[in-house]
Amino acid sequence: MADLLDFGMTALGDLLTPRLAQRLRAGGSPVRYADRALIHARGDVRPGLSMVRSGSVRFGNPGSDGSYIVITVMGPGQCFGEFSLFADLPRTHDAVAIGETVVDQISRTAFDAILAEEPELSRIMLTAVTGRLHAAMELIDDMRRLPLPVRAAKLIWQMSRSSSRPSACVRCTQTELAFALGVSRVSSGKALAVLQKLGLVEPGYGQIGIPDRDRLEAWIGARAKLSALSA
Template sequence: MAAVQGNGTSGSIDVIASLRQTAVFADLQESDLQRLAQGCRIEHYERGNILFHKGDACHGFHLVLSGQVKLAFVSAAGNQKVVEIIRPGQTFGEAVMFMQKPYVLMAQALTECRLLFIAKDAIFQEMREAPEFCQRLIAGLAMRLHNLIKDLEIYSLCSGRERIICYLLGEMSDEEGNTPSGRVEICLPTHKGTIASRLNLTQEHFSRVLHELADDGLIAVDGRRIVVPDTADLHASLSGGRG
């Protein structure tokens, strides 16, 4: 179960500060933020807690303040297909909120999480008050769709090795998609089985490709810690190699 921090005096201050640090809300006036904060609450989840199940009613969307959340489909047999891993500064649930449909997948806390829940009534009210706010919401949804299309392209056209290399390069890239040069050390954000599912691979396939990349001298693996001796070599290896 979630521990919920309401929107009383101290809670409202925390909510407004969280809204102000997020791109979609950053340009709102103080009066707008105060009004929006009345429809928000801060929620805390322990690792493994379920935020919602497929079929649950959607009453708003979430902004991740800290931690990570997994979005996944679950089969009748209990098998999961991870669709997305949501990180701090990212939101989820907007599309379902606008469609006014139940959730089509489940959400689970991968780590201890601090989230901001924004009620749909508060969002709809703000959209009526500020057309620019509507544009930012649409831009965010368009970027989510763009990323999903990119994922579909990678899953359909790229080998397992290429998917993993693209993932590693993405993990070390900045917000503009620029990859640093030379030696880079990264830490996988969650366990390998979750990342493998995200890439539409089995955990065994994921681990095998990591070992192959290590044997080729392109990476060094120590648990979830991965060292890339030269990012240029790793990027160049996309043009060939095993599947």
């Protein structure tokens, strides 16, 4: 699921120097969670920063109608808990382990002690949080503006950005795609069927092929309501 984890966000672990990464890890306590174990619940107010060491963490909330909406999935190097750490705000979503997962739990006291000695950490944290907000703003606009097949195509294309080849294949199941889009498995399947009929994608077992990335990008661009942002 690695290709689907960040939705264009830079993981904190990718921004940290090896020394700072070691300081944070040493300041935290590694906690092991079994598959589907609850890491924290919506409304939890315990302050602290959590960094995924291994495995994955799914964030979502159940609705009163029995539905369950996943907002994102995080993997190794990604962090969560900034709301509680910096603003004393409650957790907004349930966090659940996907598979055997290890999370480094860093208390506010430990984090503040590290920050006092490592002022560079504040700039890195700000960069990570701002990048996440930037991606979230784009996603919100897409959800309100674009039809589901276009949103699905855009997400698949974004997941292929690390490839320099004309064709590409991203690791993503149709269930994971539905999670990322915030829709049902049936709805995401219909969107994929539209893209497949147009020859833009080739769904497979645990992956989605892109025969021609340039053609997919052009198709998205012709239907997007806003000009694309460059990094």
